[in-house]
Amino acid sequence: MDGILSLAAANLGSPIILSFVLGLSAALARSDLSVPEAAAKTLSLYLLFSIGFKGGASVAAHGLDVRLGAAVLAGVVLSFGLPFVAFGLLRVMTTLSRIDAAAVAAHYGSISIVTFVAATSVVAGRGLEAEGYMVAVAAAMEAPAILSALWIASRGGERTDAEPDLWREILLNGSIVLLIGSFAIGTITGEDGLARIESFIVAPFQGVLCLFLLDMGLVAGRGLRDQRAALRPGAVAFGVAMPLIGGTLGLGFALLIGLSQGGAALLATLAASASYIAVPAAMRVALPEANPSVYLTLSLGVTFPFNLTVGIPIYVAAATTLVGAS
Amino acid sequence: MDGILSLAAANLGSPIILSFVLGLSAALARSDLSVPEAAAKTLSLYLLFSIGFKGGASVAAHGLDVRLGAAVLAGVVLSFGLPFVAFGLLRVMTTLSRIDAAAVAAHYGSISIVTFVAATSVVAGRGLEAEGYMVAVAAAMEAPAILSALWIASRGGERTDAEPDLWREILLNGSIVLLIGSFAIGTITGEDGLARIESFIVAPFQGVLCLFLLDMGLVAGRGLRDQRAALRPGAVAFGVAMPLIGGTLGLGFALLIGLSQGGAALLATLAASASYIAVPAAMRVALPEANPSVYLTLSLGVTFPFNLTVGIPIYVAAATTLVGAS
Amino acid sequence: MDGILSLAAANLGSPIILSFVLGLSAALARSDLSVPEAAAKTLSLYLLFSIGFKGGASVAAHGLDVRLGAAVLAGVVLSFGLPFVAFGLLRVMTTLSRIDAAAVAAHYGSISIVTFVAATSVVAGRGLEAEGYMVAVAAAMEAPAILSALWIASRGGERTDAEPDLWREILLNGSIVLLIGSFAIGTITGEDGLARIESFIVAPFQGVLCLFLLDMGLVAGRGLRDQRAALRPGAVAFGVAMPLIGGTLGLGFALLIGLSQGGAALLATLAASASYIAVPAAMRVALPEANPSVYLTLSLGVTFPFNLTVGIPIYVAAATTLVGAS
Amino acid sequence: MQTHRAKRVEIVIEAPLERRLTEALEKAGVTGYTILPVLGGGGRSGHWSREGQVGRSGMVAVICLIRPERLEPLLEAAFAVVERHIGVVSITDCEVLRAERF
Amino acid sequence: MQTHRAKRVEIVIEAPLERRLTEALEKAGVTGYTILPVLGGGGRSGHWSREGQVGRSGMVAVICLIRPERLEPLLEAAFAVVERHIGVVSITDCEVLRAERF
Amino acid sequence: MQTHRAKRVEIVIEAPLERRLTEALEKAGVTGYTILPVLGGGGRSGHWSREGQVGRSGMVAVICLIRPERLEPLLEAAFAVVERHIGVVSITDCEVLRAERF
């Protein structure tokens, strides 16, 4: 417990979190501070490229682990399964319609790459190693949850627009392709490749992350400001409970597979995190009747800040305790 | 005098100034060289974040100075007072209408962050230390001048649209919030925080500044090209005289407070510089009848290049002479 | 031959090429991965500024070579002459109309700065030195080819819109101005200037190039996907043959002038490369009847990837062999 | 397909006034509007372009589709904001689908 | 100058549907369209803005100029895509130069 | 509110021609215009998109509000620039506030 608290305190005092808090406060205070859309997209391309490449280079350095397959499989199972858990919880804890609940559930089965990146920083800051292929696990977890959610929605008699095109779009969405692609490049070029572009993708990484989280704070704050109505107490409670449940399940799978302490913390974080880019876009196409302000506000306004500030230290502490003890 | 000349020569030969000159010449020659709007905004976010953070980290390292309060107060007094000086000068030196003169005066009471940043580089290049909290002084000087100018305009019977909303907008405008916010983050996270993001906010800083000044040169050059009509001799003379007066007053206050040589040079630069982002936007809302081409051309086309090339070396030389002698 | 193969293999396995391949594959697979327009433009500004500055600083360090003038002259002659070679080939190998062939010819006389940058990386990776002023040669080769192509078109009775304005636009187009301007800044500020902004323009260079080539791959892939119709076998064959011919001629001139091994490789690359920014824009104005999908697809979809993957290693190997032997 | 008569109002206004305009429109009972970016323009106060600018400079275009009977209050609300500023307001007759949305 | 009667259809639609809409238009025989970016807007589902967003969020405006007799199939194709989504469709009478292009 | 009859001319044109067009408009006595960015489009020469492009590629939309009697010279000036290029020109009847500006 003490470990968690001191870790949480250290985490809260990091430039990364404080940048998020700055963005959040600025938006809530209605400052006109804003990051151009093109810059936000470019920063996110940078983060994906960098995290994918470093993961690949690390796999190249440490050799392929027999657990890679198991970890990817665990990720896929979690992504498929979590929406059912989330949907059940939502029907109990909130008054959301079936379709809104299904849409929210999709978000919590899928993942948030920035939450993952932030956890990577904390893990590295604690001196823990993590399996490089966790980025591949992250990529694998993006899409399956959408399938589950659409199935849930269609069971309720809802018409879903899931034409074949949608599947291509989801599976080949930019962030999956860039993550897997740069992971592959990192694996192929290995430490040599990393050495060539290290001062671009490693050295400035934390700083870029600060700017990106400033923007995330701004976007989350604007959402909270404008969509306060979407934040009923039951929904907020779900937004905090669900990551803890997801994190626990993620940790369970990590123990099962035998991941390292760092890897376990990351899998827990992935399971605990909620998508706010890929899934919202897919929902607008496939479940247009679901209300975007509900799922965006929950994912970006409640769960993302929760994970960033409190969740990640908990998952890291739990992973070090449990995996250390196993 | 020799010191000023050699400093000015060194300054003129720096990549930063030459980048500005390149942009200016390209625009005057009607080249289509241009920096995307989103990139320019992002570069300015970077500069603000970086300068604020470094200032905060330096305060964290050196401890809070008793002079902080006095310096901020001096900045506020300067910002309130300089518009009256500027307005008086403009009525004597130019034929500008009362309202145009009031709008121009607001710009010269407020500050230009890039001029400040450029001065910081020169100060550091001379091996001088400056108080880290000077960025807080810069932030405090942005807004008061607007109040003075609106008061001057309304005394002339001018209708000003200064609704309460406008004040929130001015006080919480993006650059103030980011500067103060990153200053706070720097103060909280201190040297540790700085170490984590140093290779983002310190190492590439001068290079980013080059690109930003290239863009400033382009924008200033386009302004000079299209708005030549706004540049009457009296106005140009004001654009050169006013920074020298402002700089002198700034230096006076610095001596009064007992700032270091570097700090005195920076306060002089702040007083000498003229806003070209925050104040123009406020003027469009509050004094829409004032002609933007007058105040933008003066601030960006005359005073900014003057300060960058000749002014800053003078303020630094004067500060080292006077503060050294005190 | 072995040298070429191993060099080609090393080249193909570099993060830079793989990033291009990633972008190309993503676009061909219809992924929605995309780089914002503003980011692409900013990356290209960065590359131009950086390459120009480094060239200038290297000239400042090594002193001006008597061969500078000869090299620039050779570049101009190549740029004037290559369109005639290209036009002749196109009329033989393809069924393109006179006007389309003239437009394509202009592209192959002019140059692609990214190809040049990529070659610079390979040359440096091989431990070869190259004359810093090669960037000035690159700048000098951008425009003359347009003149030749318009002359060819007008000989065919084609009406060309080559008003005086067009010439100003071409000669002062952004990339020429930035390249020459930053080259001049580098020459003036020399090693000192370079030291100040090194961690911006040198250290992250390769990484930025990766992101830029990712975008180039995306754009090229989208072009290939949508404009497949423009790719008749004859045209594709031209897109591969022409760079080899251009490269050979470039190498010949390099031997004549007595450039270093690195310089010879770069001049060959310049001659072999085809424009895809400056010339297309000029063609839209001056030869609007020429079909853009023909020249863009050939230049960006065929010749650029060919040079990047196979061409550059050939030119470098040839230069080291021949210049070494001379 | 069933269409309904409506008015399309297009207001080109300085960006710093955007929020003031949309708030005034909302107060005047306008149920929807769309904001388009503007790259540049020319008028009595000369030519301007957004390139390389920092800050809320430039202009935006606000488009409102409304039922004809709501035109008058909209124009009055818009005019109160635009009055002392540069910018232009134009009104076109149009047809819309899904009239219940307006 | 010789002009020809035509219709100008403006469709404001969510960005993730852009490709679906343009494909539907092409199938309905529409020969051309132009897509404008949208910065933000307001409607029954609240105010939104593109600032700082990542991903295919936001909306776009698709403008089609067509011969009057092609309006009906265009509207039907557009409606099939827009039907269950937010967004608006407006139609204006206009004149065009170079009728052979439409 | 007092409105005045005017014409709204919308010209979608390749970006490299933008300056030529606005200069021609100014020569033809057009007092104002607004330039909107274009994201992409489709026509006889295929589909294009601005994403990831470098250079003055793509198109822009130029909007002019003018008094009806100035339409003819405007169209002639615009046509002289657009003639050999891709792009479209449409004209709509509209009403404007503040007629003294046009």
Ligand SMILES: Nc1ncnc2c1ncn2[C@@H]1O[C@H](COP(=O)(O)O)[C@@H](O)[C@H]1O
């Ligand atoms: N006749 C017009 N048609 C279209 N836009 C205009 C017109 N007049 C002015 N504008 C727009 O309004 C801005 C300010 O116009 P002005 O007040 O005349 O300087 C211009 O920069 C254009 O963007």
Ligand SMILES: Nc1ncnc2c1ncn2[C@@H]1O[C@H](COP(=O)(O)O)[C@@H](O)[C@H]1O
């Ligand atoms: N009356 C309207 N006029 C113009 N744009 C509208 C209108 N209503 C809705 N929109 C646009 O369509 C989006 C969604 O509208 P809604 O479905 O009402 O939330 C808004 O954000 C606007 O961009």
Ligand SMILES: Nc1ncnc2c1ncn2[C@@H]1O[C@H](COP(=O)(O)O)[C@@H](O)[C@H]1O
């Ligand atoms: N019917 C149309 N409606 C709207 N925009 C069009 C139309 N036709 C062409 N355009 C625009 O003009 C560009 C060139 O058209 P085209 O010359 O037909 O290839 C297209 O990419 C569109 O942006």
Ligand code: NA
């Ligand atoms: Na999850």
Ligand code: NA
């Ligand atoms: Na000042």
Ligand code: NA
């Ligand atoms: Na060439």
